Amino acid sequence: MDVPAHRLLLDLLRDEIGLTGTKEGCGTGDCGACTVFLDGKPVNSCLILSGELDGAEIVTIEGLKIGPELHPIQRAFIQDGGAQCGYCTPGMLMMSKALLDENPNPTEEEIRFALSGNLCRCTGYVKIVRAVQDAAAELRRLGADLTPARITSTNMTGSNSWKS
Amino acid sequence: MEELSIVGKPITRVDSKEKVTGEAIYGYDLVLPNMLYGKVVFSTRPHARIKRIHTEKARRYPGVAAVITGKDAPWTHGESVKDKPFLAQDKVRYVGEPVAAVAAEDEDAAQAAAALIEVEYEDLPAYFSPEEACKPGAVSIHQEFGSYRKMEFIVTSPTMPNVCEHFKLRTGEVEKGFRQSDLILEERYSVPIIQHSAMEPHSSHAQVDPETGRVTIWVANDAPFRALHEMAEALRLPKEMIRFVNPLQGGGFGSKGGLKVEPLAVALAYHTKGRPVRVKFNREETFISTLTRHEAVANIKSGVKKDGELLAREMRLFWGAGAYAEKSPTVCIRGSLPAPGPYRIPHVKVDGYAVYTNKPVAGSYRGYGIPQGAWACEQHMDELAKRLGLDPLEFRLKNVYVDGDVSYWGEKLHSVGLKETLLKAAEAIEWGKKISRVEGFKSLRVGKGLACISKPTRTPTTSAAGVLVDSKGEVAVLAGTVEIGQGSNTILSQVAAEELKVPMDKVRMAPLDTDVIPFDASTTSSRSTYHMGNAVRRAAIDAREKLAEMASPMLEARKEDLAFSDGRVFLKDHPQMGIPIGDVIRRKLGTSGVLRGAGSYTYEIGKDLDLETGHSDHASAFYMYATQAAEVAVDEETGRVRLLRMSAAHDVGKAINPLNCVAQIEGGLAMGIGSALHEELVIDEKGKARNPSFLDYHLVTSLDLPKMIPIIVECPEPEGPYGAKGLGEPGLAPTPAAIGNAVADALGIRIYDLPLTPERVYWAIEGKKKSG
Numbered sequence: 032m033d034v035p036a037h038r039l040l041l042d043l044l045r046d047e048i049g050l051t052g053t054k055e056g057c058g059t060g061d062c063g064a065c066t067v068f069l070d071g072k073p074v075n076s077c078l079i080l081s082g083e084l085d086g087a088e089i090v091t092i093e094g095l096k097i098g099p100e101l102h103p104i105q106r107a108f109i110q111d112g113g114a115q116c117g118y119c120t121p122g123m124l125m126m127s128k129a130l131l132d133e134n135p136n137p138t139e140e141e142i143r144f145a146l147s148g149n150l151c152r153c154t155g156y157v158k159i160v161r162a163v164q165d166a167a168a169e170l171r172r173l174g175a176d177l178t179p180a181r182i183t184s185t186n187m188t189g190s191n192s193w194k195s
Numbered sequence: 196m197e198e199l200s201i202v203g204k205p206i207t208r209v210d211s212k213e214k215v216t217g218e219a220i221y222g223y224d225l226v227l228p229n230m231l232y233g234k235v236v237f238s239t240r241p242h243a244r245i246k247r248i249h250t251e252k253a254r255r256y257p258g259v260a261a262v263i264t265g266k267d268a269p270w271t272h273g274e275s276v277k278d279k280p281f282l283a284q285d286k287v288r289y290v291g292e293p294v295a296a297v298a299a300e301d302e303d304a305a306q307a308a309a310a311l312i313e314v315e316y317e318d319l320p321a322y323f324s325p326e327e328a329c330k331p332g333a334v335s336i337h338q339e340f341g342s343y344r345k346m347e348f349i350v351t352s353p354t355m356p357n358v359c360e361h362f363k364l365r366t367g368e369v370e371k372g373f374r375q376s377d378l379i380l381e382e383r384y385s386v387p388i389i390q391h392s393a394m395e396p397h398s399s400h401a402q403v404d405p406e407t408g409r410v411t412i413w414v415a416n417d418a419p420f421r422a423l424h425e426m427a428e429a430l431r432l433p434k435e436m437i438r439f440v441n442p443l444q445g446g447g448f449g450s451k452g453g454l455k456v457e458p459l460a461v462a463l464a465y466h467t468k469g470r471p472v473r474v475k476f477n478r479e480e481t482f483i484s485t486l487t488r489h490e491a492v493a494n495i496k497s498g499v500k501k502d503g504e505l506l507a508r509e510m511r512l513f514w515g516a517g518a519y520a521e522k523s524p525t526v527c528i529r530g531s532l533p534a535p536g537p538y539r540i541p542h543v544k545v546d547g548y549a550v551y552t553n554k555p556v557a558g559s560y561r562g563y564g565i566p567q568g569a570w571a572c573e574q575h576m577d578e579l580a581k582r583l584g585l586d587p588l589e590f591r592l593k594n595v596y597v598d599g600d601v602s603y604w605g606e607k608l609h610s611v612g613l614k615e616t617l618l619k620a621a622e623a624i625e626w627g628k629k630i631s632r633v634e635g636f637k638s639l640r641v642g643k644g645l646a647c648i649s650k651p652t653r654t655p656t657t658s659a660a661g662v663l664v665d666s667k668g669e670v671a672v673l674a675g676t677v678e679i680g681q682g683s684n685t686i687l688s689q690v691a692a693e694e695l696k697v698p699m700d701k702v703r704m705a706p707l708d709t710d711v712i713p714f715d716a717s718t719t720s721s722r723s724t725y726h727m728g729n730a731v732r733r734a735a736i737d738a739r740e741k742l743a744e745m746a747s748p749m750l751e752a753r754k755e756d757l758a759f760s761d762g763r764v765f766l767k768d769h770p771q772m773g774i775p776i777g778d779v780i781r782r783k784l785g786t787s788g789v790l791r792g793a794g795s796y797t798y799e800i801g802k803d804l805d806l807e808t809g810h811s812d813h814a815s816a817f818y819m820y821a822t823q824a825a826e827v828a829v830d831e832e833t834g835r836v837r838l839l840r841m842s843a844a845h846d847v848g849k850a851i852n853p854l855n856c857v858a859q860i861e862g863g864l865a866m867g868i869g870s871a872l873h874e875e876l877v878i879d880e881k882g883k884a885r886n887p888s889f890l891d892y893h894l895v896t897s898l899d900l901p902k903m904i905p906i907i908v909e910c911p912e913p914e915g916p917y918g919a920k921g922l923g924e925p926g927l928a929p930t931p932a933a934i935g936n937a938v939a940d941a942l943g944i945r946i947y948d949l950p951l952t953p954e955r956v957y958w959a960i961e962g963k964k965k966s967g
Contacts, residue, residue, distance in 0.1 A: 052217020116680025117214030118445030155865030
């Protein structure tokens with residue numbers, strides 16, 4: 032797949048590859064709805080140009096599941112009502128995963144800080160924060176039994192061309 | 196009453212799974228085969244005549260399929276006044292008004308071509324506040340107003356040409372009431388423009404069949420049947436020539452009803468030879484060119500007796516409609532009517548004016564005019580209490596509506612849970628316990644405040660529903676209620692599951708397509724649980740009755756002797772004698788057989804308000820009551836208002852799903868806090884929005900919120916399903932006033948204008964220091 036270097040990662044994912052799970056809320060890096068993992072780090076995909084992606088590994092919400100199973104973070108969002116309209120949810124989940132990868136036992140304040148760049152207009156964040164707390168507890172309980180998230184990623188090799 | 200097994204339970208949402216996996220397809224995600232990409236050119240002037248539009252360069256740009264201007268789309272629309280053109284006709288009336296549009300093979304080409312369109316303007320005088328636009332001698336923003344098609348209830352003003360609705364309430368004689376009063380207080384409050392900021396920006400897809408002329412619109416619209424009606428009227432087509440299909444909606448809060456991007460997509464689709472067109476607004480375009488909440492100025496004057504008895508209240512409210520009427524007339528009516536508050540007052544006079552300005556279009560926003568009125572009335576109540584030496588809670592308890600009261604609009608009230616909300620919200624923040632300082636923080640002053648509201652719902656309206664039961668015992672619910680995040684799919688599934696006595700996982704909501712789904716008035720006004728809940732309940736009962744009739748000979752029992760549970764129909768006295776409902780259908784109708792149940796609900800006795808007095812003995816199918824209470828710490832050195840805790844007690848009638856009710860309260864409260872402390876869409880002296888982005892327009896983040904204490908009060912509404920009322924809108928309505936009252940309690944300073952930014956509070960503190 033040939034892609035112009037100026038194409039945003041967000042548009043590349045949504046329009047060229049057809050992965051619309053990553054949401055566009057603002058296009059200016061202010062809402063976090065388009066959060067994906069770029070080489071293991073969470074980024075706003077609306078701020079990344081395709082030209083920057085040589086050899087990069089991208090993980091989107093579509094890759095959060097562990098095989099056919101929902102990730103514990105996804106299960107916690109369902110259980111606790113962390114999604115209402117659901118439009119911010121993919122970004123919230125990716126950012127939550129990034130937090131829990133680094134800090135398996137965050138305080139409420141740490142969760143609120145980690146998610147402060149992800150806007151939600153529906154929930155008042157209460158149930159999102161609780162879901163992350165519950166997911167953290169569940170992940171700790173599962174411990175080493177949980178296979179690391181080896182999930183569908185799209186690898187990029189060569190400049191400005193995609194292979195999937 | 197029969198015991199409920201599903202209604203009343205904290206069931207998790209039925210739509211979560213597709214949302215956490217990214218599989219859910221929203222309007223903004225939708226891709227249609229062979230579609231073209233639209234881009235719109237917006238006005239850069241607040242009020243101007245269009246001299247010329249240069250489209251030649253855009254037309255020649257590679258990949259461009261269509262370039263259109265007003266003359267290619269000679270239609271106007273509007274819910275109550277047909278004043279809004281699909282594309283500007285000769286004139287623009289606000290910065291952000293669509294002037295031209297392009298359809299091209301890809302987004303890049305559409306954007307590049309749109310940038311090549313040049314518009315020549317001749318500026319006209321512009322108005323940027325509703326009061327200014329009402330001044331004597333003000334030029335009419337809509338010279339053609341008299342010739343517009345409009346609803347019969349619209350009342351205009353002979354002296355103020357920019358008034359697109361004048362609401363009047365007349366009860367008793369206010370002058371007499373003032374004469375009898377021991378204390379009279381007059382104040383002026385204001386609320387700025389804010390924007391809904393649903394996380395999904397606006398978009399619409401449209402296609403016009405070149406053979407039949409039939410128009411199909413794919414859009415996340417919260418009232419597809421009303422939008423269809425408005426589109427049919429605009430295009431002067433019979434309704435069956437138009438179809439709305441609803442993909443999932445990423446929030447709305449009032450911004451995604453009526454017609455927003457739809458007219459642009461349709462206008463383009465008439466010029467693309469049958470190819471579908473997608474028009475997406477980016478965030479900035481969503482801020483300036485879809486909808487905003489009314490800025491409002493409320494003048495309020497009250498007369499009270501020494502003992503706290505309210506005698507008279509007079510209000511004049513100016514609602515800034517922006518450049519087009521949209522829902523302003525009804526926001527003005529339904530926001531002005533209860534603006535004097537949920538109190539027994541013998542003498543009341545209200546004048547509400549919806550006024551055209553040259554600002555972005557204002558319309559429905561969660562709360563529909565109640566928050567603006569409450570910001571004025573509820574702070575005014577505290578100022579009265581202060582002067583009377585009364586506790587604000589006691590003062591309210593003395594005057595609030597209780598069952599049997601006749602409201603000042605002439606309606607005998609029932610199921611009034613207001614007192615209970617007041618007491619519970621106050622108790623949750625330890626109302627009587629006063630702390631004015633925080634240990635170790637010399638500059639912090641602590642205060643508490645509360646505010647209460649009542650809110651009517653749109654009346655009279657109709658909802659219709661169907662249920663389909665198949666031979667596997669699975670149930671599909673056909674309902675025109677749009678799942679916008681509020682949880683309606685879960686609530687309506689619960690109702691169907693409850694009445695058909697099937698497990699929740701056997702129920703699914705059918706996709707929303709106006710070609711096949713029965714009529715529903717709108718997903719607005721907190722009306723769905725009550726109206727559609729009743730309709731789905733009736734449809735499910737209809738299906739259950741039919742099932743009982745079919746099962747009766749199979750079980751060799753009379754219909755009356757049958758009962759339903761867990762997907763089975765059986766003999767009441769011998770529960771082991773029964774069959775799964777799917778088997779009943781299979782045996783009677785065959786494996787592919789489907790049983791249909793139908794139901795509808797209209798609040799039959801609902802009556803329109805009298806145009807001269809504003810009176811109606813059944814103005815609303817039900818009323819929602821709520822009280823919120825805030826404890827704040829204000830930093831005297833910086834002016835920053837820090838929320839310590841907030842309670843929110845809401846009378847929901849009956850919580851069909853307590854988990855979802857709490858979610859609605861928390862979300863509403865957060866939105867209310869944003870509007871209280873920092874939200875404002877700033878329009879400059881040239882009519883341009885200064886902060887149309889999430890960087891500069893401060894939405895509440897996860898770090899901005901206090902401890903929230905949601906409280907469910909259940910004062911059942913006899914007509915509601917299982918006693919339910921509504922809940923969605925009141926969540927944010929009393930919030931700013933409760934916080935304003937807490938700030939006044941902390942500082943001894945009343946602040947009359949929103950939002951309570953550190954800057955505004957700081958200058959109020961400085962002002963008080965100077966005046967001593």
